[in-house]
Amino acid sequence: MSNAQLWQRARIDSLDQFVGQADAINELRQVNSGFILIEGGIGCGKTSVALAYVHEKSGRKIEEHQFDGVLGRYMVMHCHAADFDISDVEKNKIFFNIKTPTWVVIDEAQELTAKRQQSRLKTIPLRPELTIILVTQEPEALEASIKDRCVKIHLDGVTARELPSLVKRGCEIVGIPYDVEIVKVLNRAGIFRPRAVLNVIEAVARGKSPALAVAGQD
Numbered sequence: 001m002s003n004a005q006l007w008q009r010a011r012i013d014s015l016d017q018f019v020g021q022a023d024a025i026n027e028l029r030q031v032n033s034g035f036i037l038i039e040g041g042i043g044c045g046k047t048s049v050a051l052a053y054v055h056e057k058s059g060r061k062i063e064e065h066q067f068d069g070v071l072g073r074y075m076v077m078h079c080h081a082a083d084f085d086i087s088d089v090e091k092n093k094i095f096f097n098i099k100t101p102t103w104v105v106i107d108e109a110q111e112l113t114a115k116r117q118q119s120r121l122k123t124i125p126l127r128p129e130l131t132i133i134l135v136t137q138e139p140e141a142l143e144a145s146i147k148d149r150c151v152k153i154h155l156d157g158v159t160a161r162e163l164p165s166l167v168k169r170g171c172e173i174v175g176i177p178y179d180v181e182i183v184k185v186l187n188r189a190g191i192f193r194p195r196a197v198l199n200v201i202e203a204v205a206r207g208k209s210p211a212l213a214v215a216g217q218d
Helices: 022-029 046-058 089-095 114-121 163-174 180-189 194-205
Strands: 034-039 067-070 074-080 102-107 130-136 150-154
Touching: 022 046, 022 150, 034 046, 046 074, 046 102, 046 130, 163 180, 163 194, 180 194
Parallel strands: 034 130, 034 150, 074 102, 102 130
Antiparallel strands: 067 074
16 A cells, blocks of 8 residues: 555545544434445545445445455445446355345446346345445436435535645645645635545645645646
8 A cells, every 4th residue: 555645545444534524424324224325526535435434334344346245244345336246156145145234335336337227226125234335426327216215425525624634634644744835725726625635735745835736636
């Protein structure tokens, strides 16, 4: 992970670590099973929140594109929509075993084909032990019948008031002193998406001035 970008290294382990969006996070925390739709723009923390939610609810920590499961005990899985396939015998047994607490994160859910939405999602019976989380920046691409099954969580950028907390966290991770000038420049440039904020901090850590670091971010 040493070569990972700051926004990857800043991934949260629990929902308590997420900066901002308190109402959305509290609403998500109240959901214990069923279908969840986490939607919002690029770089607003959707995948981080989904994985932190799974960690909090299941006690199992997974990274992107990872599967972990034991029949009758638990199953946690993250996958891209194009790779969503439960035909594998082992996964299929776990997925449809009603006694197995199951959490599935499907990223870029807008890329699920209509056939997969119909044959995979629409027909899955709800049960208290099953949670399916759809992560997308294009919720309109999902069938209405699928969205109707979901608790909808919308994420956005941080507010101007929350911005200093995110900047402090980013500075701590990259090992540079917190500089209020970074916050001022981000405010003036209207940059509030978490990933863009962290990209600016990473550029500053590499030696750019805050004013130059905001170039190309939005």
